[in-house]
Amino acid sequence: MKLFSAILLSVICISTASAVTVKMYRFNKSSINEPIYIQSLRKSISNKQLYINAIAESDNFPYSSEKQGSVFYKIFEDVAENTGVNIILEYNADNYEEIIYNFEHDKKADYNARFGAYYKEYPYSSKQYIYPAYMINEIYIITSQQQKLNISNRKDLKNYKGIHPVTDKVSDVIEKSFKDLDIENVENFAVAFEQLLTGKADYIVASYYPSVIEAYKLGVKKYVAYSKEAVWKMPMFLRVEPSLLNHPRMENFVKYLKSSQYKKMRDDALEELIEIYKENSLGIISPTYIKTEQENDEDNSTEDNEQLSEN
Numbered sequence: 001m002k003l004f005s006a007i008l009l010s011v012i013c014i015s016t017a018s019a020v021t022v023k024m025y026r027f028n029k030s031s032i033n034e035p036i037y038i039q040s041l042r043k044s045i046s047n048k049q050l051y052i053n054a055i056a057e058s059d060n061f062p063y064s065s066e067k068q069g070s071v072f073y074k075i076f077e078d079v080a081e082n083t084g085v086n087i088i089l090e091y092n093a094d095n096y097e098e099i100i101y102n103f104e105h106d107k108k109a110d111y112n113a114r115f116g117a118y119y120k121e122y123p124y125s126s127k128q129y130i131y132p133a134y135m136i137n138e139i140y141i142i143t144s145q146q147q148k149l150n151i152s153n154r155k156d157l158k159n160y161k162g163i164h165p166v167t168d169k170v171s172d173v174i175e176k177s178f179k180d181l182d183i184e185n186v187e188n189f190a191v192a193f194e195q196l197l198t199g200k201a202d203y204i205v206a207s208y209y210p211s212v213i214e215a216y217k218l219g220v221k222k223y224v225a226y227s228k229e230a231v232w233k234m235p236m237f238l239r240v241e242p243s244l245l246n247h248p249r250m251e252n253f254v255k256y257l258k259s260s261q262y263k264k265m266r267d268d269a270l271e272e273l274i275e276i277y278k279e280n281s282l283g284i285i286s287p288t289y290i291k292t293e294q295e296n297d298e299d300n301s302t303e304d305n306e307q308l309s310e311n
Contacts, residue, residue: 022074022276034217035276037069039089040077050085050249054113054238055103058093060169062209062273063116063135063236066091071269072115072134078265085253087238089115103127117239118171128242130250132257133235135266139174141227142204142211144197154231157181160202165192168206171234178205189214197223198289205231209270216277219284 022035056064062071076087090111092099103109104122119129141157143149149160154177162183164170170178178185183205186192195201197220204211208230215221244250256262 022272033280034068035273036067037071037073039069039073048084048249050244050247050253052085052087052113052238052240052244053111054087054089054115055096055099055109055111056089056091056115057169058091058096059167060116060210062213062270063137064089064091066093071273074269075262075266079253079256079262082261083252083256084249087113087115112244113238113240115238116169117237118173118234119237121172126242127239128245129237129239130254130257131237132254133237134257135236137234137236138208138230139170139205139232139234140208140211141231142196142206142224143202145223145225147202147225149202154181157183157203161200162203162205163192163195163201164205165189168210170207174232174234177232190218193218193220193224194287194289197287207234209274212274213277216274216281219281219286220290221278221281223286223290 022037056070058064058066061068064070064072070089072087072089080086099109099111100114101107103111103114104125104127106126114127117129141149141151149156151157151160158181162178162181163186164178164183165188166185167188186195189206189211192201192204192206193215196204208226212221215224
């Protein structure tokens, strides 16, 4: 039944994704089907088209991923149709940091833009941020369902043990805030959720969409709770060569980023992705470190009996 649902879901996604397909593929180590986005190679039919070849992180799904693609493949198809601006994301995991350094410091580069730039990482670069930000990456406080933290402002977080998975990409400014609050880095989301749900940490700080996806994949989503509002917000920009700003298509592009149509397309695509992971999580066995309510009741009962025996 689950396989049938996955196949049906993939068909629905393909039929509604225009030129970009979202399809289900193979089982990974967690035995969960993951969606993959296929970026279409659009061919320019007019010299008035603007092509932006942007270097992107190879492992920052759902925003960018050499393995799974980017949810923005689908979103940028809509951008191209409405503005004539074609954004192609390029990946190079082997020397990504070197490529970024060369790009930001005006050295020879094969790319004319950077995708996913956070503000002022390279304040003296000639590269320009395209306003408005195409996405606001929001960071939430994640606790166990049972955990109740007495927090009224960020400073209160220092009264508890917080952790952050280093695979969750954040800006330099946010990273400094984490250090000021004594929030410790851990290896990845799997380690972070285990520490949280076994009481070794009081909370996790992490970006919303990457953390929700990992929670579903790990089978722990129903055991965790998110703060009502984001505690930090990180605008994500497209950073480009100054010459691109003068292209006649750029004005339409900037205008479209401000439109309600773009925002709806973007948000709907991200929510659709979350629904895919939610659907695929059905039937996943929770990690062995999570105790059920029945097991907790049995443990409490055993402790009570031991105390009675001592008395």
